[in-house]
Amino acid sequence: MTDSIIKGVMATIAYAFVMAITGALVKLLQTDISIATLLFWQSCICLIILFPQQIGYWRIPPVTIVRVHILRSLSGFLGFYCYYLALNHIPLLDASLLRASAPLCVPFVVLLIHRLVIPSSRWLPLLIGFIGVAFIIKPASESVNVWHLVGFLSAIGLAFSMVTTRLLSKAVRSQETMFMYFLVSAFMSFVLHVLDGKSSLMLSWNLVLPIIGVGCSLYIGMHLYTMAYSYAPASIVSPVSYIGIVFSGVWGWLLWQEAPDLWGYLGMVLILLSIVLIAWVSQSYRKAG
Numbered sequence: 001m002t003d004s005i006i007k008g009v010m011a012t013i014a015y016a017f018v019m020a021i022t023g024a025l026v027k028l029l030q031t032d033i034s035i036a037t038l039l040f041w042q043s044c045i046c047l048i049i050l051f052p053q054q055i056g057y058w059r060i061p062p063v064t065i066v067r068v069h070i071l072r073s074l075s076g077f078l079g080f081y082c083y084y085l086a087l088n089h090i091p092l093l094d095a096s097l098l099r100a101s102a103p104l105c106v107p108f109v110v111l112l113i114h115r116l117v118i119p120s121s122r123w124l125p126l127l128i129g130f131i132g133v134a135f136i137i138k139p140a141s142e143s144v145n146v147w148h149l150v151g152f153l154s155a156i157g158l159a160f161s162m163v164t165t166r167l168l169s170k171a172v173r174s175q176e177t178m179f180m181y182f183l184v185s186a187f188m189s190f191v192l193h194v195l196d197g198k199s200s201l202m203l204s205w206n207l208v209l210p211i212i213g214v215g216c217s218l219y220i221g222m223h224l225y226t227m228a229y230s231y232a233p234a235s236i237v238s239p240v241s242y243i244g245i246v247f248s249g250v251w252g253w254l255l256w257q258e259a260p261d262l263w264g265y266l267g268m269v270l271i272l273l274s275i276v277l278i279a280w281v282s283q284s285y286r287k288a289g
């Protein structure tokens with residue numbers, strides 16, 4: 001294993017750990033703050049961090065790049081909004097598992113955006129993965145509710161953001177992509193706040209530090225994620241990032257005494273297996289090409 005891949009693996013593990021902490025903080029905070037307010041302030045904090053990094057790089061991008069920026073930002077916002085909504089109603093581990101199934105949705109997003117047919121070699125891994133998702137959602141169980149489906153919507157939003165981020169990486173700096181995302185996120189969350197009309201954007205003093213912690217941890221997590229992809233290929237980063245499920249499970253058990261049932265464990269194993277198989281098939285396909 002080369003030094004570059006080792007750095008990529010370490011960055012991925014660090015990213016997964018930080019994002020698990022972010023998810024736990026968000027779940028804790030949502031008893032005291034609305035989702036729109038939380039999204040607004042975390043976006044503003046990240047904008048403050050990113051603004052100095054964009055000095056000297058401001059430019060008017062082509063219309064085609066602007067369109068991709070908008071799609072990436074809206075899909076990323078949808079992903080986080082649905083994830084935060086799900087955290088209010090289902091265990092942290094379930095929400096994290098459903099969001100982590102985003103790689104299963106990527107081939108369908110690529111089909112929709114690029115009109116690239118899904119290779120036959122990927123259908124079996126995808127089927128295995130979606131069976132795992134079904135085990136998490138448990139559609140035949142009395143305990144299933146719409147919030148599991150909302151959690152899966154976060155995976156679809158994340159999948160769109162993955163594909164469009166890849167498109168933008170060939171044309172713009174990662175800081176520009178992140179800045180545009182958080183700018184759109186701040187605007188959309190402000191619109192949601194206005195439509196809600198029940199919550200306030202003002203924060204009580206006891207929430208200031210936790211909100212700053214969420215914003216900073218989110219920025220660090222996204223920075224580590226970008227770093228991981230610069231060191232190692234997606235075929236390695238994607239499976240390794242699944243360790244975040246373990247971290248989320250630990251936080252869920254420590255803070256809320258949440259533990260998955262047998263179906264949850266089976267779903268976890270099947271989703272991980274499918275992601276590893278997809279990564280292996282993709283790597284084999286690139287070598288053959």
